[in-house]
Amino acid sequence: xxxxxxxxxxxxxxxxxxxxxxxxxxxxxxxxxxxxxxxxxxxxxxxxxxxxxxxxxxxxxxxxxxxxxxxxxxxxxxxxxxxxxxxxxxxxxxxxxxxxxxxxxxxxxxxxxxxxxxxxxxxxxxxxxxxxxxxxxxxxxxxxxxxxxxxxxxxxxxxxxxxxxxxxxxxxxxxxxxxxxxxxxxxxxxxxxxxxxxxxxxxxxxxxxxxxxxxxxxxxxxxxxxxxxxxxxxxxxxxxxxxxxxxxxxxxxxxxxxxxxxxxxxxxxxxxxxxxxxxxxxxxxxxxxxxxxxxxxxxxxxxxxxxxxxxxxxxxxxxxxxxxxxxxxxxxxxxxxxxxxxxxxxxxxxxxxxxxxxxxxxx
Amino acid sequence: xxxxxxxxxxxxxxxxxxxxxxxxxxxxxxxxxxxxxxxxxxxxxxxxxxxxxxxxxxxxxxxxxxxxxxxxxxxxxxxxxxxxxxxxxxxxxxxxxxxxxxxxxxxxxxxxxxxxxxxxxxx
Numbered sequence: 001x002x003x004x005x006x007x008x009x010x011x012x013x014x015x016x017x018x019x020x021x022x023x024x025x026x027x028x029x030x031x032x033x034x035x036x037x038x039x040x041x042x043x044x045x046x047x048x049x050x051x052x053x054x055x056x057x058x059x060x061x062x063x064x065x066x067x068x069x070x071x072x073x074x075x076x077x078x079x080x081x082x083x084x085x086x087x088x089x090x091x092x093x094x095x096x097x098x099x100x101x102x103x104x105x106x107x108x109x110x111x112x113x114x115x116x117x118x119x120x121x122x123x124x125x126x127x128x129x130x131x132x133x134x135x136x137x138x139x140x141x142x143x144x145x146x147x148x149x150x151x152x153x154x155x156x157x158x159x160x161x162x163x164x165x166x167x168x169x170x171x172x173x174x175x176x177x178x179x180x181x182x183x184x185x186x187x188x189x190x191x192x193x194x195x196x197x198x199x200x201x202x203x204x205x206x207x208x209x210x211x212x213x214x215x216x217x218x219x220x221x222x223x224x225x226x227x228x229x230x231x232x233x234x235x236x237x238x239x240x241x242x243x244x245x246x247x248x249x250x251x252x253x254x255x256x257x258x259x260x261x262x263x264x265x266x267x268x269x270x271x272x273x274x275x276x277x278x279x280x281x282x283x284x285x286x287x288x289x290x291x292x293x294x295x296x297x298x299x300x301x302x303x304x305x306x307x308x309x310x311x312x313x314x315x316x317x318x319x320x321x322x323x324x325x326x327x328x329x330x331x332x333x334x335x336x337x338x339x340x341x342x343x344x345x346x347x348x349x350x351x352x353x354x355x356x357x358x359x360x361x362x363x
Numbered sequence: 364x365x366x367x368x369x370x371x372x373x374x375x376x377x378x379x380x381x382x383x384x385x386x387x388x389x390x391x392x393x394x395x396x397x398x399x400x401x402x403x404x405x406x407x408x409x410x411x412x413x414x415x416x417x418x419x420x421x422x423x424x425x426x427x428x429x430x431x432x433x434x435x436x437x438x439x440x441x442x443x444x445x446x447x448x449x450x451x452x453x454x455x456x457x458x459x460x461x462x463x464x465x466x467x468x469x470x471x472x473x474x475x476x477x478x479x480x481x482x483x484x485x486x
Contacts, residue, residue: 029422030395037395037396038395038396038420038421038422039396039421042421216395216421216422219422220421220422285398285399285443285446286399286419287398287399287419287424289423289424308421308422309398309399309419309421311421316398316399338401338417
């Protein structure tokens with residue numbers, strides 16, 4: 001497959017971005033320079049504001065009245081979704097397995113959905129097979145501005161955005177801005193025309209609080225925040241309950257069912273799932289990576305689905321899918337890293353506290 | 364003392380029968396922030412081109428191959444406390460291990476510094 005380029009490709013290269021293939025696009029994994037490198041970029045985002053180009057993600061628009069049809073594929077309450085509110089949800093298969101995780105927002109004239117870049121074409125095929133006709137907006141770019149200074153920066157450029165609370169969105173000139181993201185930090189996701197994204201990105205990068213951040217730090221940030229990554233922690237063989245995402249199965253949908261895989265998912269909600277996604281702290285400094293076996297006295301009891309080094313914690317951390325008997329917090333497990341068994345402990349996630357600005361919260 | 368380089372971006376410095384091995388500055392730049400180095404146990408016999416060590420950066424684990432064959436005589440204890448030495452001094456204080464050479468003729472197939480610079484320049 002030919003590698004596609006992002007609308008900001010030239011800007012990434014100008015800023016010293018090391019480009020790698022990801023989701024079919026050439027994307028920056030990290031940048032060079034004084035504030036470049038995954039750890040520096042990670043820490044910058046935790047203390048200032050990081051700019052992420054996430055234009056590889058799929059932006060879809062559905063008719064407002066598609067909410068009922070979408071509810072057959074997703075376990076979230078979409079008909080009850082209020083204008084300007086976002087909902088995290090998942091596209092499911094008939095076994096309740098996760099085909100993708102996504103965000104849906106009800107806007108005045110449509111339902112706006114953001115799906116993963118690597119899965120967007122498969123998702124479109126699923127929606128079309130279900131008789132839906134979403135508009136795929138590849139004429140739009142998507143930026144994420146994340147970190148404690150993000151609100152100060154964006155309010156300076158687009159007065160009014162500070163009034164949005166977490167998981168709320170609105171129209172600001174030609175930009176659709178959501179207070180959301182995938183780093184565990186406060187911040188925004190900004191959808192705007194491809195033709196305008198470079199000028200706006202340059203304006204953002206001209207602010208003293210803002211540095212460009214690559215995919216490497218995006219991964220370490222979301223890992224520390226305990227957020228699962230599609231294709232790794234979430235797959236078609238994993239249900240929302242097993243993934244620890246039961247919160248995304250809305251109350252009304254639990255009562256009514258009627259979505260793909262709902263019998264399996266509702267049974268797991270009532271009686272427990274056979275296995276669970278857990279967070280693990282890892283002894284020592286050797287990181288356990290995706291694929292490492294999780295072992296207990298009786299042998300393998302799970303597999304690491306994401307693992308690496310948590311820069312803010314200064315230690316290795318991991319997520320794993322483990323048998324339910326070994327999932328309670330505090331359980332001691334072993335991780336097989338190249339034949340060496342490393343001690344690990346099940347801990348609650350996030351590993352690093354989230355800093356969302358929720359509605360009604362005083363901050 | 365003479366320094367040799369491999370196409371896999373390892374360096375070897377030979378003094379008598381002892382070869383000090385590490386990864387090049389170019390390699391550390393490609394790997395990014397190093398958080399752990401999994402070193403071979405002293406006494407282990409390594410074969411040229413075979414697995415010798417693993418460098419864990421924030422983003423991935425990368426294999427390091429033995430640039431020449433020999434028996435591990437010493438590993439760099441400083442890397443345990445400060446793996447980032449690989450980033451700050453890949454070709455100096457961030458060396459990985461020392462080998463007692465088993466076949467000096469293997470050195471003939473390696474590059475000298477000028478040849479390695481040309482090689483990297485062409486990447």
